Amino acid sequence: MTKNADLKRLEKKAWTSYHQDGLVDFFLGFLLIAGFLGYSAGDMGRILGPVLQLSSAGFLILSKKLITVPRMGLVEFGPNRRARKRKAALIATVAVLATVALLVLTLTGNVGWIRDNHTAFSILLGVGVWLVFSFFAFMQDFQRLYMLGALFAAAITLTELLDSPIPILVAGVAACISGLILLRRFLRRYPLPTEAELGSNG
Amino acid sequence: MTDDMGGIESLVNIDRLIHEPARLMIMTYLYVVDGADFLFLVRQTGLTLGNLSSHMSKLETAGYVDIAKKFIGKKPHTMLRLTEQGRAAFNEYRRSMERLLGELEIPDAAQTDQIEV
DSSP, rough: OSSSHHHHHHHHHHHHGGGGHHHHHHHHHHHHHHHHHHHOOOOOOHHHHHHHHHHHHHHHHHHIIIIHHHHHOOOOOHHHHHHHHHHHHHHHHHHHHHHHHHHHHHTTOOHHHHHHHHHHHHHHHHHHHOOOOOOHHHHOOOOHHHHHHHHHHHHHHHHHHHTTTTHHHHHHHHHHHHHHHHHHHHHSSSOOOOHHHHHHGO | OOOOOOGGGGGGOOOOOHHHHHHHHHHHHHHSEEEEEEHHHHHHHOOOOOEEEEHHHHHTTSSSEEEEEEETEEEEEEEEEEHHHHHHHHHHHHHHHHHHHHHHHHHHHHHHHHHHH
């Protein structure tokens, strides 16, 4: 352990151990399923979809706090990791704002240019989504996000091209299944420590 | 801890508190993060809580680790961090080991066979 590369690898190992719980897979799967419900539920869906999607973000934060931290323990990472986290959060904010802008354009009927170039738009949308996921995966050292991003992008592109929400539902269920498998493995590997085990060291 | 002696003799000057494998592992984990709690170190190192506590008090006594108790909600929580002294000692340990191991020449296969016979 005399090389900086080894220390970086160790820091990365500590960081990635927090992503073994499958909660992000489950969150992304739920986002897609909420999108499917929003798409399928007619006028009510325009409210239902975003409400479910927003509440799933709350679910992710809460479940990290209630499932992951009590099993993995608490760690504060260094300034480099915090800076990367801030950059990733910035990109996520830009992506959310772009989605909202697109939604507003759709709701206000300003989508003529999309209809005229529908195939190109659908493919570009998928590529854009994958690039956002890839940037996030790179900044967060979270390899599985490349795959999940591809799943997300394919689902969105196919839904646009086929004008059917079924690809979103299929991708959502697939991501949720992946999340459940990982979560099951995580819970077995890291059982909740008892109060007696922790003693005064909490 | 600087050593004027070269070669294998410099091993006597190595920081034995850090050199112990479990403590080296603890120090390394605390070196790459800002701070961590007991459970995190147990998960990462594979040590038992009792074992970890015992090593931690030795490192705390040496001034290498700061053990801070705080409350998260109503629950007491213990965070562990390397002190400046601990970071400096770990850096010095790394340098000493690099120097020492760098000076050891690895014999080629033929020489190794002769040694084994």
